Amino acid sequence: MKKINSLGYEVVFDNELDELQSFLIDHDYSQLLILVDRNTNDHCLPQLQAFIPDIVDYDIIEVDPGEENKNIDFCIGVWKTMLDFGADRKSLMLNLGGGVVTDMGGFAASTYKRGIDFIHVPTTLLSQVDASVGGKTGIDLDNIKNIIGTFTQPKAVFISNKFLETLDDRQIRSGFAEVIKHGLIKDKQLFERCMNVKLPVLPEEMVYDSVMIKNEVVLEDPTEKGLRKILNFGHTIGHAIEGYSLYHDQEPLLHGEAIAIGMICEAFISYRENNLPESELETIVNYIKGIYPAYPIDQAIYPTLIELMRNDKKNESNQLGFALLRSIGDCDFNKYAEEDMIVESLDYYNQVIK
Amino acid sequence: MKKINSLGYEVVFDNELDELQSFLIDHDYSQLLILVDRNTNDHCLPQLQAFIPDIVDYDIIEVDPGEENKNIDFCIGVWKTMLDFGADRKSLMLNLGGGVVTDMGGFAASTYKRGIDFIHVPTTLLSQVDASVGGKTGIDLDNIKNIIGTFTQPKAVFISNKFLETLDDRQIRSGFAEVIKHGLIKDKQLFERCMNVKLPVLPEEMVYDSVMIKNEVVLEDPTEKGLRKILNFGHTIGHAIEGYSLYHDQEPLLHGEAIAIGMICEAFISYRENNLPESELETIVNYIKGIYPAYPIDQAIYPTLIELMRNDKKNESNQLGFALLRSIGDCDFNKYAEEDMIVESLDYYNQVIK
Structure with missing residues (x-):
């Protein structure tokens, strides 16, 4: 297992994600929300669940995959679902997916009730090498990429090589x-x-x-x-x-x-x-x-x-x-x-x- | 003239707003955007213009007045207008109005291109005593007040008693x-x-x-x-x-x-x-x-x-x-x-x- 110290948090490289489970157990979050898109819901969530067998209590928020859906309408949908689930300021958002999920999930979390904690489990090569560090969150507006967003750091990032097996050659x-x-x-x-x-x-x-x-x-x-x-x-x-x-x-x-x-x-x-x-x-x-x-x-x-x-x-x-x-x-x-x-x-x- | 030091910025109490003009001249902003609602456009903007006679180059963004309009739809309108005006990361947003304008303007600015500077010129008693300090920005969603927002401090707040003359008894x-x-x-x-x-x-x-x-x-x-x-x-x-x-x-x-x-x-x-x-x-x-x-x-x-x-x-x-x-x-x-x-x-x- 390797780690990189970024801006106040760690990027943990661990194919079995052992530390993710300890992170979730050690922190006193009132609620765990897992943001996925349809693809990561099907292909990555089962794997994630296997990595964190002791964590059984969480809510899933699903968005449509694809950059064209990283927009304010979907973000409003995420906010409303968080409300429906009764997410409070001590809730944690876990973003399981590629850049669309980590960018939008980071933005939704950083603005919900003026900011709740979030962590990333990037599942594409792109998001692993690009979205893991930097604290950029964002959504597109009118065809302009990431025009609305914040600089907000996740509380941790967990990278497993295993997720890359779910990707096709093009990705x-x-x-x-x-x-x-x-x-x-x-x-x-x-x-x-x-x-x-x-x-x-x-x-x-x-x-x-x-x-x-x-x-x-x-x-x-x-x-x-x-x-x-x-x-x-x-x-x-x-x-x-x-x-x-x-x-x-x-x-x-x-x-x-x-x-x-x-x-x-x-x-x-x-x-x-x-x-x-x-x-x-x-x-x-x-x-x-x-x-x-x-x-x-x-x-x-x-x-x-x-x-x-x-x-x-x-x-x-x-x-x-x-x-x-x-x-x-x-x-x-x-x-x-x-x-x-x-x-x-x-x-x-x-x-x-x- | 009195001043209060808040979180990294000053609240300036000055009925003639002399320091606002120097602030605008001294800072090297690429563009000045003034956010108003219909009421402050009619009743406060002329007064503001008289306070800052040397500042002639700015764009006006107008929103509908009233708490019921402090929502994501209007906020999207503000973002799009900022885009239309070609606002860049070195633009400044001046929020001229009550809590609706300062809350929404602060939120729009704090998330536009991941955050541009903004200042408040609160024109209602409520916004002068409440929105001047604290760094809360926000909009309503689904009837729930300020549920989406950020903690972001303005670069300065300027308070003039003169604006209170535009208010009715109820306000x-x-x-x-x-x-x-x-x-x-x-x-x-x-x-x-x-x-x-x-x-x-x-x-x-x-x-x-x-x-x-x-x-x-x-x-x-x-x-x-x-x-x-x-x-x-x-x-x-x-x-x-x-x-x-x-x-x-x-x-x-x-x-x-x-x-x-x-x-x-x-x-x-x-x-x-x-x-x-x-x-x-x-x-x-x-x-x-x-x-x-x-x-x-x-x-x-x-x-x-x-x-x-x-x-x-x-x-x-x-x-x-x-x-x-x-x-x-x-x-x-x-x-x-x-x-x-x-x-x-x-x-x-x-x-x-x-």
Whole structure:
């Protein structure tokens, strides 16, 4: 069992989740609410129940799976169910699921009766490496991701490799994009290790190493005033594409698939605007495009994408901010790019996937 | 000009609001958003503009006045308007209005893009004495007051006596209930001064003294784990009556009017369960019923009221918690009363107003 100390709480890596049961027994919560989506209700809840055999008294709140349901309407549904269950200020919310469940559950808990405790048991690779640390909670509004939310830390996070067995190949690849990102922005060695991984099988310690990198960044800048912005590499453009796809595609891109596109575009901008060597750009692009499906972007939607970028919560005063690589393993933040450059990077993406 | 130091910010008492203008000039906000309701837009905004002549660049967000509109639907409207105005993380929200505007504006700001700065310019007596300190933000859901919210401090609060001139007699009386409460729970002298006030005219320093009392309590217990619960005197029953009235009466009770009823009931419970002397009970009841209109409570709605109390966010584990007076100026918290006692107190209220 390994542990990482984050902002006032621990991330516990333990495939059997022994410590989860002790956590629940040791804390004097008046009530346990378990938030799941339909998928984790079917595939992960039985496993969770087996991990905590002595805990038999809890209420289940189920939401629909999928990013398109991480919105205020579902959140209102969660709040109302908490009310129906008579949840009080000493209740605990356990979020069992991927990013939709942990983001929305964290937000619902952090605002219910002005805040109750919550813990995460992330069940997807993406949420294990991304949502475990950082204290971001949030929901989408009007197609804009995580625009409403809080910075609130969970009381603990419990990560078990066992849940990853419930995922399909596509979800593993999606989560893996954040591992690649952590390598690109801060750990060249991790990036090189990524290149040797034969997906969908992933060495267990890579999850730990990836959380470790994110945690180092978050501890230094919890509320994203500076350094933490490097975690947004690939996300300025990636989020816009994800938001667009969510409302226009029959089968929308997964988060990591959109971030992979964003990383290619933003690596290109890094090359043009931030001295990323051309050879490294090629290494990155060839590697990423080998893992993720091509997603041709119609030039007609560029203006829509740029509008979505402008609405991204990280953009201040209408400037389009980027985290840009200087080299593999080294990233700058508070960089800005003109619209023309963004258009060029989208063209570049369309070019390289041909 | 007087100032009170609260949790990391100042409450500035200044009829001309000179410091508000310097605050806005000195801080490097990218954008100023002013949240008003229809009433404060008409009656207070012109005055505010006259106070800050050098500030000409801002956007106005208007909501409908009234507690019945302090709900998630209006809050979504505020969030969307903030998006439309392109508000970024360095924007400032100025809440100009009563408790509905300060509670909802505080909540909208504290969750927009995971939190932007906000300041309050409270324009009602109630919001000046109650919402200025404490950092509570919130909205109602399903008839339950402030059930969704956060503890987030404003960056500053500016109080001008001039705004009180825009209020009618009924609103002054409503706000005055919180001044009476502050006397009852912590300052016998203030309560005695209240008894000498000829409403609707209120000595200016009473607002300051009242905020001072609340601030002392809040500084000691910011997130209401203990002592702060004394501020709920009159509110367990009062909130339920307010919630009920809001959805059933053509012209609902104002907050302070409901709290006045709650204070009579809870003073009775204090007498029966917490050794409040009978003579003090009589002093309190005779004084309060002389100020506020009688509101006969049909016995048929008692179960509904008790249900609303159970849902109150301050109640833990389904126990009905109360702050109960020991004597005038001295209050205990974490007291519990049985349903029968609550019923008796409502009967008592109906009796004394006859």
